[in-house]
Amino acid sequence: MSSTDFTDGVTLTDDAWFDDVNTYVYGYLTSISGADTIAAAGPASMAAYSAGQRFRFIAAGTNTGAVTLNITPSGATALGAKAVTRDGTTALIAGDITSGMIVEVVYDGTRFQIARSSPAGFLGTANSWTKAQRGTPVALTSAAASIAVDLSLANNFTHTLTENTTLAAPSNAVAGQSGVLVLTQHASAPKTLAYNAFWKFPSGVVPVLTATNSAVDTFSYYVESATRATCNMLNDVK
C-alpha cells in the first residue's frame, strides 16, 4: 500500500499510487469468456494480483462446477488462473454464477472470493432462513384426459378438475423434491382422477377424490427418484 502524504503544492511523482488507484477505479473486466475457466481483460495499470484488488464482470455463461479467473492486463500477458470461491475457500458449484449476472470478486492474496451480502443464500450452503421462503403454486390443466406436470416449475401446484383425467408421470423429477398439489373438484359435476404409476401410495391404495361439488383434496408428494414418488392424500379438506 502506498501511504504518500499529499500536501499543498507537491509535485505528484508516485506512479505506483496512481497505478493502484487506476486499477481500483477501472476494475470492471472486459472481453469475458468461459463459464468455468474464465478469461478477462483488466486494466493496464495492474502488473500483478495483489490482496484487496476488487474486480467485477458480467458472466459469459452459467458455471457448471469450480471456477477460475485469469486476468490479462490490457496490452500485457495473462497473470494466471486463480480459483474463484465463496465464503472463504469453498469452491463454487454449478449455478452459483448465472449467465449475464454481475460478479464481483476480491483477491485475498491467494484466490478470488465472491463478494456478497449477508445473510447467506448460496446453493450448496446450509442456509438458515430467518424470513418465510415460499413456493409459488403453478396451476395445472388437463388436456385429453391427462394432467402434465413439470416439476422444474414449482414445488406446489393447483388444479381445478374439468374432466375425468390422469395425473401423468412428471417431467424433470429429481430426488429430494417435495410439495403439494391442491385439487379442487368441478363446481357442478365431480370428476375422477387416476394416477400414473410414478405416484406411489401407502399399501398401494390409490386415493379417491371427494365427489362433492368444489370439494378440496390436498395431495402431497416426495420424489424418491426419477421414477417414483411417495404420495398421500388429505381428502375433503374443509
Next chain:
Amino acid sequence: MTTTNFTDGATATDDGWFDDVDTHAYGYLTSVSGVDTITATGPASMSAYAAGQRFTFVSAGQNTGAVTLNITPSGGSALGAKAVTKNGTSALVAADIVSGAIVDVVYDGTRFQRP
C-alpha cells in the same frame, strides 16, 4: 470532498481529495482479529470515519452474535468501535460472517452496514 478540476499541466494541490481517494482505493483492511469485536488496520490517509467510506476484509472467524468493527489507520490510533449491521440497523446474528470470507461494509455515518 472538494472538487478539483485537473487539466494538463495543473499542479494538484487538494490533499483532502487525495486522502479520500487513497482511503477508498486502499479500503482493504489488514491485521484483522476478533470474531465479534473486530479490530483491523486501515489506510494511513483516513483520520476519521466518514459516511460513504467502504472497507473490505477477510474475517478472522465466524461471529457468534452482534459485531463491532474498530479501525486503526496505519500509524494512527484506533477510531473507535462501531456496530456492524445488515439491512439497515439490524444487528448481525451468529454465522452472518463466515470464517475466512470476504466482508464488505459501508460506513453510514453511525455504523458499518453490510451492503
